[in-house]
Amino acid sequence: MFFFINLSQKPMHEFIMNALRPKMPPFGVAYVASTLSANGIKSVLHDDNLHEYDDRQLRDLLGSYNGEIQAVGLTSVSTTLTQIPRIARISKEILPNTPIIVGGPHARLLPEDIINCQEVDVVFTSEAELAIVDYARGKDLSQIEGVMYRKDGHVVENPVTSVIENLDELPFPDYSLFNIADYHSTKGIAKRHPNSYIINSRGCPYRCTFCSSKSLNPTREKKVRFRSPENSVAEIEMLVKKYGVKELFFSDEMFTGNEELVFGICEGIIQLNLDVIWVCQTHVNNITREKLRMMKKAGCHQICFGVESGDPGIQKAIRKNLNLQRVKETVRMTQSEGIDARASFMFGNQYETTETMQRTIDFARKLSPDFASFNIATPYPGTYFREWALENGYLVNDKYEALDSTTYTLVTPDLPPGTVEKYCNKAFRSFYYHPRYVVRRLQHIRDMGDFIRFVKSIYYAFKLIPHALRGLLRRKSTR
Numbered sequence: 001m002f003f004f005i006n007l008s009q010k011p012m013h014e015f016i017m018n019a020l021r022p023k024m025p026p027f028g029v030a031y032v033a034s035t036l037s038a039n040g041i042k043s044v045l046h047d048d049n050l051h052e053y054d055d056r057q058l059r060d061l062l063g064s065y066n067g068e069i070q071a072v073g074l075t076s077v078s079t080t081l082t083q084i085p086r087i088a089r090i091s092k093e094i095l096p097n098t099p100i101i102v103g104g105p106h107a108r109l110l111p112e113d114i115i116n117c118q119e120v121d122v123v124f125t126s127e128a129e130l131a132i133v134d135y136a137r138g139k140d141l142s143q144i145e146g147v148m149y150r151k152d153g154h155v156v157e158n159p160v161t162s163v164i165e166n167l168d169e170l171p172f173p174d175y176s177l178f179n180i181a182d183y184h185s186t187k188g189i190a191k192r193h194p195n196s197y198i199i200n201s202r203g204c205p206y207r208c209t210f211c212s213s214k215s216l217n218p219t220r221e222k223k224v225r226f227r228s229p230e231n232s233v234a235e236i237e238m239l240v241k242k243y244g245v246k247e248l249f250f251s252d253e254m255f256t257g258n259e260e261l262v263f264g265i266c267e268g269i270i271q272l273n274l275d276v277i278w279v280c281q282t283h284v285n286n287i288t289r290e291k292l293r294m295m296k297k298a299g300c301h302q303i304c305f306g307v308e309s310g311d312p313g314i315q316k317a318i319r320k321n322l323n324l325q326r327v328k329e330t331v332r333m334t335q336s337e338g339i340d341a342r343a344s345f346m347f348g349n350q351y352e353t354t355e356t357m358q359r360t361i362d363f364a365r366k367l368s369p370d371f372a373s374f375n376i377a378t379p380y381p382g383t384y385f386r387e388w389a390l391e392n393g394y395l396v397n398d399k400y401e402a403l404d405s406t407t408y409t410l411v412t413p414d415l416p417p418g419t420v421e422k423y424c425n426k427a428f429r430s431f432y433y434h435p436r437y438v439v440r441r442l443q444h445i446r447d448m449g450d451f452i453r454f455v456k457s458i459y460y461a462f463k464l465i466p467h468a469l470r471g472l473l474r475r476k477s478t479r
């Protein structure tokens with residue numbers, strides 16, 4: 001049996017958006033567990049991000065599976081990396097002869113950070129659905145692609161020479177590992193519960209400077225791999241009928257990029273008459289009215305567009321290169337087809353100044369999407385933004401746990417400490433705490449469900465005021 005642990009993420013600060021954050025199961029683990037299961041090997045998951053265990057609870061839990069555990073598998077994003085030594089130490093105390101293996105986005109981006117922890121035996125440096133089965137069957141490590149391990153005191157890394165080209169060959173994620181109803185997507189987005197994520201493709205053809213998508217792609221090319229619509233629809237049907245899922249979040253990096261997939265999934269949902277609504281995120285340039293109409297018919301109620309900045313110069317600098325006029329037209333078109341438009345913005349990218357950030361705040365207000373999110377630019381490993389910050393000596397806080405989008409870890413000549421956080425909070429207040437926004441949301445109320453969501457959003461808005469104030473005070477006192 002493989003015993004997987006999803007490491008917990010602890011926000012560094014009180015931050016205005018923290019209260020809205022999603023809590024979702026680890027889908028990477030669900031994918032590797034499903035290929036193990038297809039080969040007759042059982043998996044168990046402890047989600048420490050959902051139920052955080054102290055040392056004693058973790059010891060008791062691991063001890064209770066005495067003798068059954070073949071390997072303890074940890075999954076890690078950069079922000080949870082610092083949890084690895086503690087969990088690995090406890091695991092070795094209780095199960096000294098059981099290997100500790102680690103995978104996840106950070107393991108794919110900077111595996112050497114993880115193998116440096118002496119208790120860790122093997123790091124999986126790429127998509128691991130195939131490698132994990134080789135590993136479980138006891139294949140010699142030197143013969144397994146995409147692993148990093150120690151041999152005779154040296155670190156060895158096996159390259160990845162082939163990738164899973166046909167995603168339809170993979171079994172669906174193992175949803176039996178967790179209880180979907182225990183989780184939730186970003187508060188305020190989902191209209192129904194239980195809700196879950198689904199991934200229909202891997203990769204993105206764009207190259208935004210703040211995003212690690214390119215570095216995560218095993219081919220490092222602009223190639224995107226897509227599932228067939230039939231395969232995705234079969235998973236959706238299973239989620240709805242077997243797990244009672246009522247709402248889905250298509251977490252593809254760019255859902256509307258492949259016409260065949262979008263139309264195929266929509267037709268499938270309509271033909272099977274599935275009782276499910278959904279939300280997706282995508283690129284402004286991939287939207288047409290025809291697609292929107294089909295998506296609406298198939299239950300789409302919200303689209304999130306990564307707009308990032310209201311300043312044309314910053315658009316170029318971050319290689320997003322959006323035409324702001326087209327952004328406006330796309331948001332209007334989305335709203336006119338009865339789908340809510342969410343726009344996501346960032347503060348503190350390359351060459352940002354207080355003027356460019358103010359332009360973003362003004363643009364967000366004028367754009368008038370139904371919802372907006374405001375994030376702090378974060379120099380994740382595998383991004384050009386991180387390289388730029390390092391080259392210029394702007395990175396002043398290199399702690400991985402600070403990469404939680406609530407802390408600005410750079411100081412640039414144009415942005416003294418605290419400026420980016422200030423503008424981010426200002427953007428939130430200027431957008432949401434505005435009578436015009438409240439009136440517009442009131443006009444959107446069509447049924448009892450909308451009314452309840454409106455009351456909840458007012459409740460969250462008031463709840464967020466002390467969050468914002470505490471955050472500001474704490475930042476000031478730690479400076």
Ligand code: B12
Pocket residue numbers: 004007008009022023024025026027028029031032049072073074075076077078079080101102103104105106108109124126127128129132197199203211212213216251252253380381403404405
């Ligand atoms: C959906 C998604 C979410 C969802 C669900 C996340 C989840 N729990 O799975 C939500 C919205 C909750 C989320 C939250 C966050 N996310 Co997110 N998310 C994604 C997204 C779009 C898809 C993830 C996914 O399912 N990928 C597909 C699976 C198959 O890939 P995978 O997870 O890497 O898993 C494979 C391997 O890594 C390996 N593997 C994984 N775990 C293990 C464990 C073992 C033992 C083994 C052997 C192998 C193994 O095998 C898997 C199958 O091939 C990715 C973008 C991307 N391209 O991956 C960002 C991404 C992973 N998220 C990211 C970030 C930053 C976050 C947050 C920190 C944001 C924040 N500021 O809070 C939080 C962290 C929450 C957490 N503790 O996990 C970054 C990670 C960057 C980094 N350096 O770590 C990414 C890469 C986005 C980006 N391009 O910057 N996220």
Ligand code: SF4
Pocket residue numbers: 204205206207208211212213214253254283306
């Ligand atoms: S930010 Fe979005 S569009 Fe840009 S590279 Fe990343 S996933 Fe692609």
